[in-house]
Amino acid sequence: MTKYIIHGGKPLFGEVEISGAKNAAVAIIPAALMVNGVCRIENIPQISDVTMSLKILEQLGARIRSVNRHTVEIDSRHIYSTKTSYELARKIRASYYLIGALLGRFGDAEVALPGGCNFGGARPIDQHIKGFTALGARVTVEGGFIHASAEGRKLKGANIYLDVVSVGATMNIMMAAAMAQGNTVIENAAKEPHIVDLANFLNSMGANIRGAGTDTIKIQGVDHLTGGTYAIIPDQIEAGTYMAAVAATGGQVLVKNIIPKHMDCITAKLQECGVEVDEHEDTLLVRRCGPLHKANIKTLPYPGFPTDMQPQMTTVLALAEGTSLVTEGVWSSRYRYVDELKRMGARIQVDDKTAVVEGVDHLTGAPIQASDLRAGAALVIAALAAHGESEISQVQYIERGYEDIVNKLRSLGADIRAVDVPDEDLDLTAHIS
């Protein structure tokens, strides 16, 4: 097992290159199963969720070739199974995208239900199931597996109104409907950048999907998808995490390989906190010299403030002058990291979905434990800003979504190192992203 040792209190300076978006990659990789040919996917982040997704595809019969560190070729011409192994699929939450992909191409999918949740709240998939059923699939849940089957018929396009704005359900239904007979309309669809990215990927392979990025997505079913080359968008949340790190530590960093539009709400909130952000074509220059100001945040579906930045921003606000209010508007609960921040001296009270954050002058290093991916990122930021040494355990959660985080931070002048320690009893299934 690996831990991060961080000596905090050093401002960050330099340049950081943002990797491909995790939440796009974990959908686009399963979507490659739908293609009767070879997909070359570029700008793939080197993170363990991607490694796991590729392993699952291989186990179904896909042939994977690494072209270079960030490019893979996936050949899905010889898929021989539509049932994933429990051991592999349960390890990543995003394994549910295999249902839409396999059902969409083969009319059948049997996928282990994703593992438990570490936010402390429920993560239902009823909207995914509602969508598959509307397309004519029979969906059953038995023995830890979800089985979706078109029962030998072709799926049929349908009008589907999502009861909640769900990223996962929107993407899963898009995949299932891409080769269905006729037209599908998804209303109240999620609009996150990775939804547009998946639609662009599928369209570049021959699908006919319009309106991704708005709340109405129209899909005209096509007979088949063919191979091609596609580059994944940069990771909005990874970029936001480095911006938040600069906000917390002070310093000046050029965040490279981003799409500024995707960063708008994060940029605006950091500016409200007194952080200077200059936008260029595909970079952002982030600088914090003076004190941080309080701000209120409510997380919402895109283009609102992303829930996946909530822990990192709460950490920034823990160091701001005055009292800030943070409200979680997407998940029923996502504050497990707060107890760890409090152990470092933060003053935060959580009441249901709201955290009251009373800024303190400084945090103090401590042994702390990541409970999920973004919680882990928040603790790294806290430790970078804190006085003294912190030791972060359970960093395997962080490495599921942040490529090479230790070296990226070291190149910015952070005093962080990864050390191997004897294994403890880990529960990887609790990962939530």
Ligand code: EPU
């Ligand atoms: N919901 C339902 N029923 C459903 C699906 C969702 O009630 O069938 C509810 C959820 O309980 C939640 C809300 O709808 O309250 C939004 O959930 P959504 O389906 O949008 O989340 P997700 O697709 O499971 C993805 C990201 C999460 C991110 C959310 C929200 C991936 C692999 N995961 O999850 O990312 O928080 O969208 O933006 O794309 C992360 O990267 O750290 C992470 C957790």
